[in-house]
Amino acid sequence: xxxxxxxxxxxRYLTFFLxxxxxxxxxxxxxxxxxxMKVTYVPKTPEYMKGVINLRGSIIPVVDTRTRFGxxxxxxxxxxxxxxxxxxxxxxxxxxxRVEEVASIDSSxxxxxxxxxxGVDTDFICSxxxxxxxxxxxxxxxxxxxxxxxxxxxxxxxxxxGE
Amino acid sequence: xxxxxxxxxxxxxxxxxxxEKLDINILRFEENSTDFDLLxxxxxxxxxxxxxxNAFGFTRLGEFVHHFEDVLDHYRSTHEEIEECQLELFxxxxxxxxxxxxxxxxQLSDLPEAYPDCLAKIKALMASKxxxxxxxxIEEAPLVLNDLAAEFSLSPSESLEDLISESIQKQQLTRAExxxxxxxxxxLDSDCYKRGFDHLLFLKLLGEKAVSLESFFDTQSIPPLDxxxxxxxxxxxxxxxxxxxxxxDEVRExxxxxxxxxxxxxxIESMEIKEEHAxxxxxxxxKAEAVQETSKTVSKNAPALATSASAAKSTIRIDxxxxxxxxxxxxxxxxxxxxxxxNEKIRVIEDESISRTIETLSKITKRIQDRVMSLRxxxxxxxxxxxxxxxxxxxxxxGKALNLHILGEETEIDKTMIDNLSDPMIHIIRNAIDHGxxxxxxxxxxxxxxxxxxxxxxxxxxxxxxxxxxxxxxxxINKEKVFRKAVQRGIITGDENLSDSQIxxxxxxxxxxxxxxxxxxxxxxxxxxxxxxxxxxxxxxIEIESKxxxxxxxxxxxxxxxxxxxxxxxxTAGEIYIIPTLSVVESFRxxxxxxxxxxxxxxxxxxxxQHIPVIRLSDVFDLNTERIEPxxxxxxxxxxxxxxxxxxxxxxxxxxxxxxxxxxKSLAKLREITGGAILGSGxxxxxxxxxxxxxxxxxxxGGN
Numbered sequence: 001x002x003x004x005x006x007x008x009x010x011x012r013y014l015t016f017f018l019x020x021x022x023x024x025x026x027x028x029x030x031x032x033x034x035x036x037m038k039v040t041y042v043p044k045t046p047e048y049m050k051g052v053i054n055l056r057g058s059i060i061p062v063v064d065t066r067t068r069f070g071x072x073x074x075x076x077x078x079x080x081x082x083x084x085x086x087x088x089x090x091x092x093x094x095x096x097x098r099v100e101e102v103a104s105i106d107s108s109x110x111x112x113x114x115x116x117x118x119g120v121d122t123d124f125i126c127s128x129x130x131x132x133x134x135x136x137x138x139x140x141x142x143x144x145x146x147x148x149x150x151x152x153x154x155x156x157x158x159x160x161x162g163e
Numbered sequence: 164x165x166x167x168x169x170x171x172x173x174x175x176x177x178x179x180x181x182x183e184k185l186d187i188n189i190l191r192f193e194e195n196s197t198d199f200d201l202l203x204x205x206x207x208x209x210x211x212x213x214x215x216x217n218a219f220g221f222t223r224l225g226e227f228v229h230h231f232e233d234v235l236d237h238y239r240s241t242h243e244e245i246e247e248c249q250l251e252l253f254x255x256x257x258x259x260x261x262x263x264x265x266x267x268x269x270q271l272s273d274l275p276e277a278y279p280d281c282l283a284k285i286k287a288l289m290a291s292k293x294x295x296x297x298x299x300x301i302e303e304a305p306l307v308l309n310d311l312a313a314e315f316s317l318s319p320s321e322s323l324e325d326l327i328s329e330s331i332q333k334q335q336l337t338r339a340e341x342x343x344x345x346x347x348x349x350x351l352d353s354d355c356y357k358r359g360f361d362h363l364l365f366l367k368l369l370g371e372k373a374v375s376l377e378s379f380f381d382t383q384s385i386p387p388l389d390x391x392x393x394x395x396x397x398x399x400x401x402x403x404x405x406x407x408x409x410x411x412d413e414v415r416e417x418x419x420x421x422x423x424x425x426x427x428x429x430x431i432e433s434m435e436i437k438e439e440h441a442x443x444x445x446x447x448x449x450k451a452e453a454v455q456e457t458s459k460t461v462s463k464n465a466p467a468l469a470t471s472a473s474a475a476k477s478t479i480r481i482d483x484x485x486x487x488x489x490x491x492x493x494x495x496x497x498x499x500x501x502x503x504x505x506n507e508k509i510r511v512i513e514d515e516s517i518s519r520t521i522e523t524l525s526k527i528t529k530r531i532q533d534r535v536m537s538l539r540x541x542x543x544x545x546x547x548x549x550x551x552x553x554x555x556x557x558x559x560x561x562g563k564a565l566n567l568h569i570l571g572e573e574t575e576i577d578k579t580m581i582d583n584l585s586d587p588m589i590h591i592i593r594n595a596i597d598h599g600x601x602x603x604x605x606x607x608x609x610x611x612x613x614x615x616x617x618x619x620x621x622x623x624x625x626x627x628x629x630x631x632x633x634x635x636x637x638x639x640i641n642k643e644k645v646f647r648k649a650v651q652r653g654i655i656t657g658d659e660n661l662s663d664s665q666i667x668x669x670x671x672x673x674x675x676x677x678x679x680x681x682x683x684x685x686x687x688x689x690x691x692x693x694x695x696x697x698x699x700x701x702x703x704x705i706e707i708e709s710k711x712x713x714x715x716x717x718x719x720x721x722x723x724x725x726x727x728x729x730x731x732x733x734x735t736a737g738e739i740y741i742i743p744t745l746s747v748v749e750s751f752r753x754x755x756x757x758x759x760x761x762x763x764x765x766x767x768x769x770x771x772x773q774h775i776p777v778i779r780l781s782d783v784f785d786l787n788t789e790r791i792e793p794x795x796x797x798x799x800x801x802x803x804x805x806x807x808x809x810x811x812x813x814x815x816x817x818x819x820x821x822x823x824x825x826x827x828k829s830l831a832k833l834r835e836i837t838g839g840a841i842l843g844s845g846x847x848x849x850x851x852x853x854x855x856x857x858x859x860x861x862x863x864x865g866g867n
Contacts, residue, residue, distance in 0.1 A: 038846060040738065040839070040846065040847040040848070040849065041738055041786075042826065042830060042833070042836070042849065043783070043784030043785060043786065043833075043835070043836075043849075044784065044785070044833055044835065045830065045833070049830075052826060052827075052830070052839060052847055053847070054841050054845055054846070054847050056491060056494075056495055057490065057491025057492065057494035057495055057841065058491055058824065059824045059825070059826055059827065059838075059839045059841070059847055060827060061826065061827050061829055061830055088828075090827055090828050090829070091827075092827075092829075
């Protein structure tokens, strides 16, 4: 107890893998993790919008996180999962290769996001942390889905509205 | 939210509903002022409102409602004829109640303008109706009650006398043959306990042979606990209403050991109620016995109230969020049920009882599903009833005589949509009366119309949409005037070649108004554009039709979002899509000969001399599929705003009622898709918005 109080705040993150890289999302945003299920394709959406799923009666959009990060698509495995995240009061699913664990990360161990490398648009990464051997990239889900997503949809809409 | 706030929120919601209902009922009553059942209903609403208002410290509302209630009560009990000016007062009173409610909610210190005037009129009316003693009570200064404790006490102005009379009246209505109704007033001296008498003793005696017994305690003179003496009787007055087969003498016998001034028994013959001095009652008594008795009173009151209310339609308020949850759960239930019904392992069990149970299960599930689906849908009647009021007021303000016709008030529409419809409708209706109808009867007569204008409000289904239209038989829209004005206002340049509907559409542009004088009601140039945007928010649109000299019709065409639609399930490239059945004209596999390819314009199918463009769903949606010829697939011919089109799909799957579910914020903007639906299998099918499906070639042209 005493030890904890003297230390800086510890935050908990759900970590998952995309290929070789480990990412984390703040646990308070995670609604649940479900096994990959049938995704209904929605036409006229950006490529990374995998489609929609029926989550116990409500329809929620699902993002193919690999495509979103510009990674090569990969065959589904038994580990492939959908993480349901609440973004701006709306549930959104993110397809990931493998869910790892819930890790507690001391806020003092969080470093700034890198400005280059990783082959990933660094805007989505708000910070990085070291867990044992691995570097975990903490994602900003708001940026991951909302901002960019809506903008691209809006742009699409505008081009359509030219009629 | 604290408990208190929650309770308050419930009150506010309830009060809102009561007031809304009052508004409707009072108008119905205005039409037929001899309908005393209706007056009773109004009275009940006002009564509930009064109790609630006082409990929550809305004293200004409480006071007004209290006096209003008195007036209503008078007419309700006497069935006296109500004069027109009084009816007007009633209608105005409901207005004031509405306004005071707003004041109370916003915690404004100012009272609505009409408040003192209206209150004074009510008091004056009451004073003229009631004997002088009652008048005194009315003119008492309003008592301030500011806490919940007030809920447990009777309103101070609610006298013991009133309660007794109310109880008597109730008993009068329900009493059976052979029973006598008594009113007994016990005014025991303070030393009665020492003499061996007790109120409860008498109540018990009376109760032995009673069909019904209600007692009312005046606990006002009970001293605070520190000065309280258990040897002295502090209850100055106890009123008893007794329904019993006993004769007057037999009842009197019970009291024979009391002093003459300590009791009075009277047999109630008629509805006549004697006015006595007002005595205040506090039901929250300090004496244990009193509490016990009071609760008895309450419990006896309850069934009586229930019987009188049972005639009215009983409803419960449910949070729509809960309904949504119920929706989803039922969806899952259906899927689970389908799973069981189609499960191979269960099927191989050849047991009659199992298969019968499964069959029953599917029937029940279906029934629950249908019921739940219909929960969200409400008839538009209530909204239309509200509009009657708007029409009446506008007609009075403008001085234009008119007849209102209402059609299709049974049409069901999604609750969430209804909530957003009132304001646009009010606007359109005011507009129709103020601008649509001719300014005076003479003008109407001169063109061969009757003096009274006609306003028609109508709701109906049309090709998968709900249409709500407001028509007038006035002068119609003057196209040239509109055109000139639009040029003048800089909305258009004047060079455009506009169709009629485009010109009519101009009046809904921001900053446009053709009314020569700006009136209180409309004509400020804000409004129709607001109406347009609010209808567009509901994903609907407004259509205007007008013939000069004959009238104008504003139609709000609303989608059935969130509602249930009957859908045709089609399959293309392995995905299932739903086409609203209402827009489907026919579906068929075309003969090779009737399909034509027009260079640069795409494919057409010729049917009964008509050339209908063929739209390949797989092309519109960029689906990866093997390209097939129209005669290898199925064409679904649908009616759209832009005319008929033939949607080409791989095959038809079936027809089903589905609930439209939104695809979420981020996907809501997809025009070609109205939403999704969850099929029995648990899969999602997208619902097509046929109006947005255009041949690709045309869309490319339109892009320029």
